[in-house]
Amino acid sequence: MRRLPPVDARPDLTPRRVAESRITLAQLMGPVQANVNGNVHGGHIMKLMDEAGASVAMRHAQREVVTVAVDQVLFREPIHIGDLVNLTAELTYVGRTSMEVRIEVTALNLLTGANSHTNTAYFVYVAIDAAGRPAPVPPLQLESDEERRQWKAAQARQAYRLAQRGSQREA
Numbered sequence: 001m002r003r004l005p006p007v008d009a010r011p012d013l014t015p016r017r018v019a020e021s022r023i024t025l026a027q028l029m030g031p032v033q034a035n036v037n038g039n040v041h042g043g044h045i046m047k048l049m050d051e052a053g054a055s056v057a058m059r060h061a062q063r064e065v066v067t068v069a070v071d072q073v074l075f076r077e078p079i080h081i082g083d084l085v086n087l088t089a090e091l092t093y094v095g096r097t098s099m100e101v102r103i104e105v106t107a108l109n110l111l112t113g114a115n116s117h118t119n120t121a122y123f124v125y126v127a128i129d130a131a132g133r134p135a136p137v138p139p140l141q142l143e144s145d146e147e148r149r150q151w152k153a154a155q156a157r158q159a160y161r162l163a164q165r166g167s168q169r170e171a
């Protein structure tokens with residue numbers, strides 16, 4: 001049985017770099033992943049995206065996390081059975097307890113070498129303590145102009161999500 005470290009007793013809030021939690025995940029698409037059209041089921045890709053995003057958030061926070069928001073997921077082109085799907089996921093923004101992760105998906109045709117960018121989406125996770133309450137996470141240490149640009153864009157997206165949440169509560 002998996003033993004969790006006593007994270008609540010040892011909150012390490014030392015700032016961490018984007019590179020320290022970035023992950024890549026690759027999976028070969030087989031017949032089990034097919035939809036009725038014979039292409040890969042979009043729901044399978046969304047599950048992989050959430051797993052990749054949650055892994056990044058957990059790696060940064062060193063805590064359990066839950067998914068709180070998923071931005072629009074657009075599939076630009078179909079992914080085919082036999083393709084090698086690659087997901088690259090990294091943090092763009094960290095609040096007090098929340099983290100936005102950018103997840104980029106590409107599909108590689110192993111026979112032709114054609115590599116297509118099928119979609120990019122942003123998922124937001126919240127770190128939780130043993131009681132399921134939001135828990136503080138380490139700040140993000142930005143190192144490059146690109147990371148600062150991503151942060152600024154993520155701040156704007158997060159402000160929009162929270163405004164949406166506010167208006168949904170009022171409705």
Ligand SMILES: CC(C)(COP(=O)(O)OP(=O)(O)OC[C@H]1O[C@@H](n2cnc3c(N)ncnc32)[C@H](O)[C@@H]1OP(=O)(O)O)[C@@H](O)C(=O)NCCC(=O)NCCS
Pocket residue numbers: 066067068069094095096097098099124126128132133134158161162165
């Ligand atoms: C995530 C959860 C713990 C947050 O609880 P909450 O009472 O809304 O907590 P708070 O208002 O203190 O918000 C906590 C953080 O989440 C962020 N947040 C809350 N709602 C959000 C939303 N709709 N979009 C983006 N971020 C959001 C807040 O901005 C805050 O971030 P910060 O600490 O970095 O400023 C709670 O909503 C929950 O348990 N949701 C279910 C999650 C889940 O089960 N996911 C899997 C679904 S199968």
